[in-house]
Amino acid sequence: MSRPPVADPRRTLTLRDVSEASGVSEMTVSRVLRNRGDVSDTTREKVLQAARALGYVPNKIAGALASQRVNLVGVIIPSMSNMVFPEVMTGISETLEDTGLQPVMGVTNYNPEREESVLYEMLSWRPSGVIIAGLEHSPAARAMLESAGIPIVEIMDIDGDPVDSAVGISHRRAGRQMAETIVASGYRRIGFLGTKMPEDHRARKRLEGFREGLARAGLELADEEYYGGGSALLKGREMTEAILRRTPDLDFLYYSNDMIGAGGLLWCLDQGIDVPGRLGLAGFNGVELLDGLPRKLATMDACRREIGVHAAEIIAGKRPSGVIGGELIELFPTLQPGDTIRRP
Amino acid sequence: MSRPPVADPRRTLTLRDVSEASGVSEMTVSRVLRNRGDVSDTTREKVLQAARALGYVPNKIAGALASQRVNLVGVIIPSMSNMVFPEVMTGISETLEDTGLQPVMGVTNYNPEREESVLYEMLSWRPSGVIIAGLEHSPAARAMLESAGIPIVEIMDIDGDPVDSAVGISHRRAGRQMAETIVASGYRRIGFLGTKMPEDHRARKRLEGFREGLARAGLELADEEYYGGGSALLKGREMTEAILRRTPDLDFLYYSNDMIGAGGLLWCLDQGIDVPGRLGLAGFNGVELLDGLPRKLATMDACRREIGVHAAEIIAGKRPSGVIGGELIELFPTLQPGDTIRRP
DNA sequence: CTGAAAGCGCTAACAC
DNA sequence: GTGTTAGCGCTTTCAG
Numbered sequence: 001m002s003r004p005p006v007a008d009p010r011r012t013l014t015l016r017d018v019s020e021a022s023g024v025s026e027m028t029v030s031r032v033l034r035n036r037g038d039v040s041d042t043t044r045e046k047v048l049q050a051a052r053a054l055g056y057v058p059n060k061i062a063g064a065l066a067s068q069r070v071n072l073v074g075v076i077i078p079s080m081s082n083m084v085f086p087e088v089m090t091g092i093s094e095t096l097e098d099t100g101l102q103p104v105m106g107v108t109n110y111n112p113e114r115e116e117s118v119l120y121e122m123l124s125w126r127p128s129g130v131i132i133a134g135l136e137h138s139p140a141a142r143a144m145l146e147s148a149g150i151p152i153v154e155i156m157d158i159d160g161d162p163v164d165s166a167v168g169i170s171h172r173r174a175g176r177q178m179a180e181t182i183v184a185s186g187y188r189r190i191g192f193l194g195t196k197m198p199e200d201h202r203a204r205k206r207l208e209g210f211r212e213g214l215a216r217a218g219l220e221l222a223d224e225e226y227y228g229g230g231s232a233l234l235k236g237r238e239m240t241e242a243i244l245r246r247t248p249d250l251d252f253l254y255y256s257n258d259m260i261g262a263g264g265l266l267w268c269l270d271q272g273i274d275v276p277g278r279l280g281l282a283g284f285n286g287v288e289l290l291d292g293l294p295r296k297l298a299t300m301d302a303c304r305r306e307i308g309v310h311a312a313e314i315i316a317g318k319r320p321s322g323v324i325g326g327e328l329i330e331l332f333p334t335l336q337p338g339d340t341i342r343r344p
Numbered sequence: 345m346s347r348p349p350v351a352d353p354r355r356t357l358t359l360r361d362v363s364e365a366s367g368v369s370e371m372t373v374s375r376v377l378r379n380r381g382d383v384s385d386t387t388r389e390k391v392l393q394a395a396r397a398l399g400y401v402p403n404k405i406a407g408a409l410a411s412q413r414v415n416l417v418g419v420i421i422p423s424m425s426n427m428v429f430p431e432v433m434t435g436i437s438e439t440l441e442d443t444g445l446q447p448v449m450g451v452t453n454y455n456p457e458r459e460e461s462v463l464y465e466m467l468s469w470r471p472s473g474v475i476i477a478g479l480e481h482s483p484a485a486r487a488m489l490e491s492a493g494i495p496i497v498e499i500m501d502i503d504g505d506p507v508d509s510a511v512g513i514s515h516r517r518a519g520r521q522m523a524e525t526i527v528a529s530g531y532r533r534i535g536f537l538g539t540k541m542p543e544d545h546r547a548r549k550r551l552e553g554f555r556e557g558l559a560r561a562g563l564e565l566a567d568e569e570y571y572g573g574g575s576a577l578l579k580g581r582e583m584t585e586a587i588l589r590r591t592p593d594l595d596f597l598y599y600s601n602d603m604i605g606a607g608g609l610l611w612c613l614d615q616g617i618d619v620p621g622r623l624g625l626a627g628f629n630g631v632e633l634l635d636g637l638p639r640k641l642a643t644m645d646a647c648r649r650e651i652g653v654h655a656a657e658i659i660a661g662k663r664p665s666g667v668i669g670g671e672l673i674e675l676f677p678t679l680q681p682g683d684t685i686r687r688p
Numbered sequence: 689c690t691g692a693a694a695g696c697g698c699t700a701a702c703a704c
Numbered sequence: 705g706t707g708t709t710a711g712c713g714c715t716t717t718c719a720g
Contacts, residue, residue, distance in 0.1 A: 011493075012470065012492075012493055014697060014698085015697065015698065016697080024706085025706065025707050025708085026697090026698080026699095026707090027698095027699080027706075027707060027708075028705080028706055028707075030698070030699065031699095031705095031706090034699090036699095037705085037706095038705060038706095039705070039706085040705060040706090043705080043706080055487055055488065055491050057464060057467045057468050057488065057492075058468050058697095058698085059468065059470060059696095059697055059698070060468040060469050060470075060698095061405055061408045061409045061414070061469060061470060061696085061697080061698085062409055062696070062697030062698040062699085062712090063697080063698050063699070064405045064698090064712090065405045065406055065409050065696085065697080065698070065699090065711095065712045065713070065714085066697075066698040066699040066700075066711080066712055067698080067699055067700075067712085068699095068700095068712065069699095070405070080424065080430040080433060081427070081430040081431075081434075083425070086424040086425040087425075089424060089451075090425075093451070102465060104448055104449075105448075105449050107433075107437070120401060121446060123401045124401050124402050124403065124404040125404050125405060126356065126403060126404075126405060143399055144399065144401065147399050148356075148401075149355075149356055230632075231632040231633065231635040231636055232636070233632075233633055233635065233636025233637070234635040234636040235636075236636060237636055262636075263636045266636065266637070266638060270638055288574075288575040288577075289575065289577055291575040291577065291578040292575055292576070292577025292578040292579075292580060292581055292606075292607045292610065293577070293610070294610060294614055358713060358714085359713065359714065360713080368690085369690065369691050369692085370691090370713090370714085371690070371691055371692080371715085372689085372690055372691075374714070374715065375689095375690090375715095378715090380715095381689080381690095382689055382690095383689070383690085384689065384690090387689085387690085402713095402714085403712090403713055403714070404714095405712085405713080405714085406696090406712070406713030406714035406715085407713080407714050407715070408696090408714085409695095409696045409697065409698085409712085409713080409714070409715090410695080410696055410713075410714040410715040410716075411696085411714080411715055411716080412696065412715095413715095
């Protein structure tokens, strides 16, 4: 099919248009636009000028099909709204910046079916790699990851069996460590406050580790409280009130995340409760928000940025180790006791 | 070039593989996989079974090139970490859900050069539409948007000259309205606290509107304070302390966003300052976080989710109006006086 | 209902 | 340094 004699104004420009406008072959135009191979300065200028004048934007679809190369990295995360993933994304973006690779984000809302479809959609664009949160996936999703033939990095968590590479912390260990610290500080009647999210495996593992840590000291959780959606800060208040009403003699509250922990802290201060003397508090994540609170909530930093950086390095093949694939990087969160755990 | 006699295990599967495995022509396989046209149930089953067994994932690159159709919508936003865009994204995702379109996000960090390159990169994948925050773009970016030949929706702001469609609020009006409310409540010595971000045009317009509103009452800002990066909550505290130290007789503080406003509120309460009697406070955005604070900060809801919904409707062609392109949708934020503005 | 042929816009590989 | 040729894996179109 030959082109119509008069250009269709709605058609997007092609290499051929630039070729015709500059009087240079399509192939050479392509070379100039990709900075590939040797092209004389005269030709290069002619081409660039024509491309700019026309406002040509290359068609990556055609380019990718021809070259079998796609400069995209799929990033699949459960949520955007909890302050943890934005920082991971920052680490990824920064690291990918000078590699020519580009992150493309998909959000699953902690829904395995959605994860499956987001992954399918992404793989159908044949990205150069996939970074995906968590080690738990549906069998179909896992099969896709295994047979994708590209680097896969599972992030956030290392307690499990990675498909390929993994970068994260041990949430089980983090929970245990927090329990040990709390027990060592003399607290004995300990309550847990968390989310009703069966699919948040990292929160689950932290709680498991926490229970384990208590058990080693011959303790167990004295009470538990869970919540669904809504403002985490507000929920933290409400849950704290509820659990203390039910079990007034609790002397420590362990929150599954900093936002509800912050809500709890604000509530306790409102009530004039002596923190950390009468009641100790701790959260998880190390979010920046805590810096502005009247008192510093004890927490553990989840190494979010660092996780993003390492994951991107693996995909971009710039790991100093030189290892290709199958890397497992464990990071070690630091416990920040803040002002809400009494010194032993 | 003919294929090698033995399949390369690293090669990803093609339609032809499914065709051979099922004994059905590539064309019919393609029809089945896209639910297009009439295919007998027997054939359909054979094909689906073969595709599942092989773990075939269609190659959208080839599909897009052949069909000249890409089910992607580019979404370009300045930041992920300020609680405003996640909600816009939620509105977009929900609305696009049943349209077959998929959002692809790019982040500019309020940097016009970065916006330009993110946009270029996106357009090179020939998306079905672009949703982009703000009405201010570099000349090159604007030229790209104008000649892209696809629906463009500029969001968040309507004070300016849209390329195509726009959905948002008038930040100038919002600022003016807040000023009027404050003045009507009897405050006279008013300070402003904001960000050092010359590229945050919406914050700038709010401030302009705010000044305008004050001017109408014969007032002007008594003092101003600006900050760079860091924890917004903490900065809110520090700035509040700084501005009140410098100008102790201020009776109202207007913050450019809720996070620094929340920090300011917490600081004032720590100090035992009478809010809103001695000092009134207000922020902007209507973030959910405020619900958990000891007192409710006055704010204005920026209609974030709604903006996302309408923008996506425009791209997906499901506007009830039936209008195609060039739509301008103004939303009207509601002022929530909370507990930090005294009743007149 | 199914199949064959002809590209989509670009780049790898090779000639000149 | 530059041009030519032959696809990349799919879908459109048209013929059966």
